[in-house]
Amino acid sequence: MIGVLVSGKGTNLQALIDAGLPIVAVASSRPGARALDRARAADIPVRTFDAARFATRDERDEALAHWLLERRCELAVLAGYMHVLRPRFFEVFGHQVVNTHSAPLPEFPGAHPIEDVLAAGVAETAATVHWVDEGVDTGAVIRRESVAVVPGDTAASLRVRVQAVEHRLLPEVVRELIAA
Numbered sequence: 001m002i003g004v005l006v007s008g009k010g011t012n013l014q015a016l017i018d019a020g021l022p023i024v025a026v027a028s029s030r031p032g033a034r035a036l037d038r039a040r041a042a043d044i045p046v047r048t049f050d051a052a053r054f055a056t057r058d059e060r061d062e063a064l065a066h067w068l069l070e071r072r073c074e075l076a077v078l079a080g081y082m083h084v085l086r087p088r089f090f091e092v093f094g095h096q097v098v099n100t101h102s103a104p105l106p107e108f109p110g111a112h113p114i115e116d117v118l119a120a121g122v123a124e125t126a127a128t129v130h131w132v133d134e135g136v137d138t139g140a141v142i143r144r145e146s147v148a149v150v151p152g153d154t155a156a157s158l159r160v161r162v163q164a165v166e167h168r169l170l171p172e173v174v175r176e177l178i179a180a
Contacts, residue, residue, distance in 0.1 A: 002174065003027065003073035005064075005081035010035025011163060012079035012100055012170055017042045019171035022178070025071040027064055029083050045071065051083070058088040065092035077174055078132060082111065087134050097132040098177065100170045102162045104144060105130055109137035114155045114162065124148050125158065127165035129173040143173055 003025040004013050013035045016023060026039035031048045039046045047067055054060035068076055069092070078099035085097070103113030104126040110116065117125040124146045131139035147162050 001072045002075050002077055002178065003068040003071060004039075004077045004079050005029075006033055006035035006039075006079055007082040008033055008035060008080045010038040010080065012166060014038050015167035015171050016077065016079065016174065017044075019175065021171060021174055025068055025073055027067065029081060035080070057083075058086050061086040061089035062092055065089045068093060075174070075178060076132075077170070079170070084136055085132065085134070090134065095131070095133070098142065098174065099130055099132045099137070099139070100166050101128045101130060101137055102159065102166065104128060104146075105137050105141055114159050117149065118153065118155060118158065122149060125162060127162050127169050129170055142177075143169065145169055 001022050001024045004016060004023055005027050006013055007029045013026065017038065023044050026035065026044050026046045028036050028048045029050065031050055036046050049060050049064045051057055051060050074096060076093060076097040078097065101113060103117050105128050108116045126144040126146050128141055128144040130141045133139040145165050147165055149158060
C-alpha cells in the first residue's frame with residue numbers, strides 16, 4: 001500500500017493513479033494543492049499537514065508518519081513534496097520512502113534542479129528516482145534516465161521533457177518496489 005506526499009499540482013501523483021498503483025492515502029503540505037483534487041477525484045483519502053498548524057516540524061512529521069501507518073502504507077512516495085522530512089518521520093514510519101527529482105543526483109540536489117542544470121551549461125539532465133533519507137536529495141539513486149538539454153532550452157521547455165520521463169519512470173520504479 002502506497003502513501004503519496006504532495007505539495008503542488010500533482011502531475012506525478014496523477015501518473016501513479018493512472019498506472020493503477022494501490023494508493024491508499026495522499027498527504028499534502030499545502031491546503032490548496034491541486035494534487036488534493038486529483039486524489040479526491042480518484043476517491044483516495046486526503047489530509048493536509050500544514051506546518052503552520054503544528055508547534056514544530058518534528059510534531060508535524062510525526063503526525064504525518066502516524067497517519068500513513070494508520071492507513072497501512074508500506075511505502076511513501078514523495079511526488080512534488082517540497083519539504084525535507086525530519087528524522088522523527090523516519091523514526092516512526094521507517095525508511096521506505098522514495099522521491100523523484102528532475103536532475104541527476106548527487107550532482108544537482110535541491111529545490112531548483114532544472115534551473116541549476118541550465119546554469120551549469122551541461123548537455124543533459126535526468127529524471128531520477130531515489131531513496132529518501134534525512135538529507136536534501138542525498139539518498140541512494142534507484143534509477144535515473146537521461147534527458148538531453150537542447151540549445152535554446154528554457155526552464156519551462158526542459159521541465160516538460162523531464163516530467164514526461166518522470167511520469168513514466170516513477171510508476172515503473174514504484175511498481176517494482178511494491179512487487180519485491
